[in-house]
Amino acid sequence: QVQLVESGGGLVQAGASLRLSCAASGRTLSSYAMAWFRQAPGKEREFVAYISSTGGSTYYPDSVKGRFTISRDNAKNTVYLQMNKLKSEDTAVYYCAARRNSVYGTRTREEYDYWGQGTQVTVSS
Numbered sequence: 581q582v583q584l585v586e587s588g589g590g591l592v593q594a595g596a597s598l599r600l601s602c603a604a605s606g607r608t609l610s611s612y613a614m615a616w617f618r619q620a621p622g623k624e625r626e627f628v629a630y631i632s633s634t635g636g637s638t639y640y641p642d643s644v645k646g647r648f649t650i651s652r653d654n655a656k657n658t659v660y661l662q663m664n665k666l667k668s669e670d671t672a673v674y675y676c677a678a679r680r681n682s683v684y685g686t687r688t689r690e691e692y693d694y695w696g697q698g699t700q701v702t703v704s705s
Contacts, residue, residue: 581606581607582604582605582606582607582609582612582678582680582694583605583694584602584603584604584676584677584678584696585602585604585605585696585697586601586602586675586676586696586697586698586699587601587603587699588600588601588699589673589674589699589700589701589702590700590701590702591702591703591704592666592701592702592703592704593703593704594667594668594703594704594705595665595666596666596703597662597664597665597666598663598666598701599660599661599662599663600616600660600661600663600676600699600701601658601659601660602614602616602658602659602661602676602696603656603657603658604657604658604659604678608654608657609633609652609654609658609659609678610633611633611680611682612633612678612681612682613630613632613633613678613679613683613684613685613686614630614631614633614650614652614659614676614678614679614685615627615628615629615630615631615650615676615677615679615685615686615692616628616629616630616650616659616661616674616675616676616677617675617676617677617689618670618672618673618674618675618701619672619675619698620673625675625689626641627687627688627689628640628641628644628648628661628674629644629648629649629650629661630684630685630686631650631651631685632683632684632685633682633684634683635651635652635654637684638650639685641687643669644663644670647663647664647665647666648661648662648663648664649661649662649664650662659676661676663701666701666703667703667705668703668704668705669703670701670703671701671702672700672701673698673699673700673701674698674699674701675696675698676695676696677689677692677693677694677695677696678692678693678694678695679691679693680693680694
């Protein structure tokens with residue numbers, strides 16, 4: 581079992597930056613592909629970024645490409661999401677997710693095995 585705990589959310593103005601963290605316990609993350617998803621009120625949970633187990637491969641949808649960066653520190657068992665140039669449409673609860681025994685991540689939330697409880701990000705315009 582892997583327990584994931586997100587932190588770093590908050591209320592910021594448009595154009596600001598935030599860095600989210602996802603700390604894992606229970607198992608080392610080095611054999612897990614990791615991802616971030618987000619869910620705004622009344623909307624489906626959507627993919628934000630993924631990173632391979634080694635950190636060598638990342639992927640972003642067009643909505644955040646160039647503004648968000650996912651990274652990981654396997655020694656600290658932590659995954660990060662650096663979010664720059666935030667927009668009001670980035671407002672959502674952000675979740676990290678782990679895909680066990682996988683080098684690569686996917687954009688499909690059903691393919692992830694473990695989830696954190698989420699952290700709220702609110703961007704005011």
